[in-house]
Amino acid sequence: MSRLGTITRRSFLVASAAIAGGVAFGIYKLRQPIPNPLDPGEGSALNAFLVIDQDGVTAISGRADMGQGAQSTLAMLLAEELDVDWESVRVAHGPASVAYYNAAMMESALPGAEYNKSSWMRTVGAFVGNAGGRFLGTQITGGSTSVRDGFDKMRLAGASARETLKLAAAERLGVAADRLRTEAGAVVAPDGTRLPYAELAEAAARIEPPQTEPRPRADWRLLGKDQPRRDMAAKVTGTQAYGIDTRLPGMKFASLRMNPRLGGGLRGFDPAPALAIPGVEQVLDIDGGIAVVARNSWAAMQGAQAVDCDWGPAPYPDTTEAIFARIEAAFDDSPNSTMRDDGPEAQDGTEITAEYRLPYLAHAPLEPMNATALFEDGRLTLWSPNQAPLVQQRTAARGAGIEPEQVTVHTTAMGGGFGRRGESDYSELAARVARQMPGVPVQVIWSREEDMTHDFYRPGVIARLRGVVADGTAKQLDARIAGQGMTAQVAPRLFDIPVGGPDRALVEGLFDQPYAIPSYRVRGYTAEMDFPVSFWRSVGASHNGFIHESFIDELAHAAGRDPMEFRLDLVRPESAVAAGVLEAVRAMSDWDNARASGRALGVAMVWSFGTPVAQVIEVEDQDGAIRIARAWIACDPGIALDPLNLRAQMEGGLIFGLSAALHGQITVSDGMVEQWNFPDTDGLRISGAPRIEVQVLETNPHLGGVGEPGTPPAAPALANAIFALTGTRARELPLDRQFDFVL
Amino acid sequence: MATTLTINGSDHRIDAPDDTPLLWILRDELGMTGTKFGCGVGSCGACTVHIDGEAMRSCQVALGDVWGDVTTIEGLGTPDAMHALQAAWLRNQVAQCGYCQSGQIMQAADLLSQNPDPTDDEIDAAMSGNLCRCGTYSRIRAAIRDAATQMREEVL
Ligand code: FES
Numbered sequence: 001m002s003r004l005g006t007i008t009r010r011s012f013l014v015a016s017a018a019i020a021g022g023v024a025f026g027i028y029k030l031r032q033p034i035p036n037p038l039d040p041g042e043g044s045a046l047n048a049f050l051v052i053d054q055d056g057v058t059a060i061s062g063r064a065d066m067g068q069g070a071q072s073t074l075a076m077l078l079a080e081e082l083d084v085d086w087e088s089v090r091v092a093h094g095p096a097s098v099a100y101y102n103a104a105m106m107e108s109a110l111p112g113a114e115y116n117k118s119s120w121m122r123t124v125g126a127f128v129g130n131a132g133g134r135f136l137g138t139q140i141t142g143g144s145t146s147v148r149d150g151f152d153k154m155r156l157a158g159a160s161a162r163e164t165l166k167l168a169a170a171e172r173l174g175v176a177a178d179r180l181r182t183e184a185g186a187v188v189a190p191d192g193t194r195l196p197y198a199e200l201a202e203a204a205a206r207i208e209p210p211q212t213e214p215r216p217r218a219d220w221r222l223l224g225k226d227q228p229r230r231d232m233a234a235k236v237t238g239t240q241a242y243g244i245d246t247r248l249p250g251m252k253f254a255s256l257r258m259n260p261r262l263g264g265g266l267r268g269f270d271p272a273p274a275l276a277i278p279g280v281e282q283v284l285d286i287d288g289g290i291a292v293v294a295r296n297s298w299a300a301m302q303g304a305q306a307v308d309c310d311w312g313p314a315p316y317p318d319t320t321e322a323i324f325a326r327i328e329a330a331f332d333d334s335p336n337s338t339m340r341d342d343g344p345e346a347q348d349g350t351e352i353t354a355e356y357r358l359p360y361l362a363h364a365p366l367e368p369m370n371a372t373a374l375f376e377d378g379r380l381t382l383w384s385p386n387q388a389p390l391v392q393q394r395t396a397a398r399g400a401g402i403e404p405e406q407v408t409v410h411t412t413a414m415g416g417g418f419g420r421r422g423e424s425d426y427s428e429l430a431a432r433v434a435r436q437m438p439g440v441p442v443q444v445i446w447s448r449e450e451d452m453t454h455d456f457y458r459p460g461v462i463a464r465l466r467g468v469v470a471d472g473t474a475k476q477l478d479a480r481i482a483g484q485g486m487t488a489q490v491a492p493r494l495f496d497i498p499v500g501g502p503d504r505a506l507v508e509g510l511f512d513q514p515y516a517i518p519s520y521r522v523r524g525y526t527a528e529m530d531f532p533v534s535f536w537r538s539v540g541a542s543h544n545g546f547i548h549e550s551f552i553d554e555l556a557h558a559a560g561r562d563p564m565e566f567r568l569d570l571v572r573p574e575s576a577v578a579a580g581v582l583e584a585v586r587a588m589s590d591w592d593n594a595r596a597s598g599r600a601l602g603v604a605m606v607w608s609f610g611t612p613v614a615q616v617i618e619v620e621d622q623d624g625a626i627r628i629a630r631a632w633i634a635c636d637p638g639i640a641l642d643p644l645n646l647r648a649q650m651e652g653g654l655i656f657g658l659s660a661a662l663h664g665q666i667t668v669s670d671g672m673v674e675q676w677n678f679p680d681t682d683g684l685r686i687s688g689a690p691r692i693e694v695q696v697l698e699t700n701p702h703l704g705g706v707g708e709p710g711t712p713p714a715a716p717a718l719a720n721a722i723f724a725l726t727g728t729r730a731r732e733l734p735l736d737r738q739f740d741f742v743l
Numbered sequence: 744m745a746t747t748l749t750i751n752g753s754d755h756r757i758d759a760p761d762d763t764p765l766l767w768i769l770r771d772e773l774g775m776t777g778t779k780f781g782c783g784v785g786s787c788g789a790c791t792v793h794i795d796g797e798a799m800r801s802c803q804v805a806l807g808d809v810w811g812d813v814t815t816i817e818g819l820g821t822p823d824a825m826h827a828l829q830a831a832w833l834r835n836q837v838a839q840c841g842y843c844q845s846g847q848i849m850q851a852a853d854l855l856s857q858n859p860d861p862t863d864d865e866i867d868a869a870m871s872g873n874l875c876r877c878g879t880y881s882r883i884r885a886a887i888r889d890a891a892t893q894m895r896e897e898v899l
């Protein structure tokens with residue numbers, strides 16, 4: 001075995017000791033170092049997070065890029081410690097490996113509100129996160145956790161590699177390591193001799209890496225300052241390869257059509273009409289649907305449409321009304337969770353009740369679902385834009401009828417994810433196609449229609465709220481929410497583990513908000529149904545943010561108070577950090593100065609994924625239609641590590657939330673989803689997008705996420721502004737069914 | 744029946760059915776993947792290319808109907824020699840997932856060729872056929888204004 005072969009099997013330093021961070025693991029398996037999965041070819045992998053070769057340093061990200069920019073931030077954390085020029089750093093996605101487990105993701109799935117977790121809860125959480133993450137192999141990009149998870153890992157990896165390179169240089173030069181320094185990708189000796197890392201890497205890979213503390217914030221030169229994203233040049237020149245851009249010699253294109261009654265079977269089909277289309281080569285039975293293989297995607301899509309299919313029935317109620325009746329019936333059962341239960345049930349004052357209904361939603365990333373697969377000699381190679389490589393490996397293996405170890409996953413860039421690419425159906429289906437054409441690479445590409453009608457949707461929900469106000473403040477908030485339990489569906493589907501018990505996803509964003517309301521109760525009721533649901537950018541907070549913050553607004557108006565002041569009075573005693581973001585948008589939007597008639601403001605604040613975000617939206621009346629004129633966002637993620645990207649995520653999160661609030665809905669008729677393409681459920685366009693200002697605060701003592709927290713406040717801030725403008729309270733979405741907009 | 748197209752200044756002989764949309768000729772027959780597929784029905788703009796300098800949705804133009812020279816994002820500029828709009832996109836750090844941006848930039852190039860100094864309302868009107876699911880609209884506006892300024896200065 002070559003030296004490199006041995007080196008790549010060395011245990012990597014980071015997860016084996018530093019990440020344990022003082023938590024005493026009592027379980028033997030967790031003490032075992034995880035092997036370094038990198039095989040860098042010509043280069044040297046000093047640990048699982050970087051490769052150094054003749055061209056310089058490549059940061060290896062365990063997380064995928066779906067637009068959120070986490071790869072760039074992770075690389076920046078590494079580069080900060082490693083002393084390399086930012087412009088010279090390359091970024092690559094690591095292989096499918098448990099080495100890239102996401103401890104922060106597991107940790108955030110635990111019960112409890114983020115904003116007031118005690119330090120012992122955080123310690124236990126970190127332990128469970130590390131232990132659970134390693135056992136389950138949660139190499140997942142999601143939950144706004146990439147940077148929270150990587151904050152220590154990447155800096156320690158960089159620091160340790162830097163010190164190892166210094167040791168190698170010390171040996172070479174015969175100089176004590178503590179007399180050497182590093183800069184711009186080289187070790188520098190006291191006499192000015194520069195040894196580039198590339199020249200030292202191989203020797204360094206043979207040295208036992210020392211443990212080093214990361215640098216204090218005061219010494220940062222990259223972090224905390226606007227840095228260009230490393231992927232930007234490729235993305236503006238059409239040279240970034242997404243999954244859909246995978247091109248292999250001899251590759252065929254296939255498109256599929258699955259039962260539009262989701263999860264229903266395929267009783268039979270007639271391939272003849274498809275085979276008559278020029279360019280169509282074969283029609284395959286892929287269990288529950290068909291795939292048409294052709295010379296190009298167009299012929300494949302035309303062919304898939306043409307196949308005459310006899311579909312089985314839907315395994316769920318076959319209209320939206322019947323689905324919502326099932327959700328409504330869940331209120332009659334005992335609650336699945338009571339995650340907040342503060343104070344006595346009875347309060348004196350004015351009682352307000354309301355019911356909110358929110359629709360199912362599609363993810364609709366702009367790059368439609370696709371995966372490319374090659375089945376050869378009993379092994380499958382998969383090129384997949386995805387958020388969870390180990391899940392892809394497992395499900396693709398199932399599709400190909402082989403073992404997960406026989407599947408190699410290449411994680412490509414994603415043209416958006418929003419949670420959709422945490423699922424793995426598209427790769428399992430691609431594997432079913434590939435196994436029927438051994439030796440031939442095949443790209444399985446979905447039409448937009450197939451994508452939109454075969455999603456795992458954001459669940460529709462019904463919420464029933466009761467509040468009591470007296471003396472200008474809220475005395476009680478009692479919220480009951482019913483919907484499909486996401487966790488109960490997702491956990492068995494993706495991890496082969498049954499998860500029962502309280503479903504946090506259904507109630508997050510509702511039970512965990514920092515309001516000091518003396519009687520405060522949140523109960524979740526789960527409706528069992530096989531309509532496919534999954535995580536959608538900001539998960540439970542995507543609906544609960546709207547419900548909670550709209551109802552708080554109702555309480556404020558019932559109490560005769562200004563909605564901003566009403567909130568601040570309730571939030572200040574509970575969380576100075578959350579009050580801070582409200583104060584910030586109050587100032588930014590000039591809230592206290594009344595608007596001219598025909599203009600109005602709405603505010604909302606939601607704490608999700610570790611970050612409180614407040615938004616104010618200004619709407620204006622234009623000849624009886626509503627125009628969304630401006631938006632102000634303040635957030636507090638603790639440290640603005642990558643401020644330029646952070647602001648982009650806050651804006652993008654807002655736009656994503658507004659898109660859903662205005663237009664988003666998935667309805668069902670005859671068992672089939674009725675929205676097929678963007679004209680049926682559109683996203684916000686540039687002409688409807690407000691002018692946005694973002695302010696980032698840094699008072700939060702804990703690092704928060706950035707990819708999702710911008711989404712939840714958008715819909716309620718808009719609906720609250722519309723109420724202020726029109727006097728009409730929106731208790732259902734989408735808003736375009738109830739109001740006219742200038743978009 | 745073979746068709747000959749001029750794409751980014753080079754001639755390509757294409758042997759595919761006449762009704763195949765230009766999008767798939769570019770992506771699948773010629774392997775030019777910079778032009779993206781988003782909806783296939785003309786409603787997202789991800790597939791925007793120029794035909795004789797005019798922005799068109801390539802998913803809506805059949806091979807047999809292509810009436811002029813085609814320019815794609817690859818022909819507008821390259822990482823080493825960017826078009827002024829691409830450079831402005833880079834300066835303003837517009838892209839998130841980036842998937843819509845080929846189409847956005849091609850659409851913006853058409854706008855600036857007709858209107859070298861567009862107002863925000865004119866930008867919004869010209870760009871509203873291009874969907875960005877990541878919500879990069881503020882930076883798109885900023886980048887177009889930035890590029891317009893640069894391009895006007897170059898002309899002077
Ligand atoms: S793919 Fe052509 S407009 Fe969407």
Ligand code: FES
Nearest residue numbers: 840841875876877
């Ligand atoms: S940058 Fe992702 S769709 Fe526009």
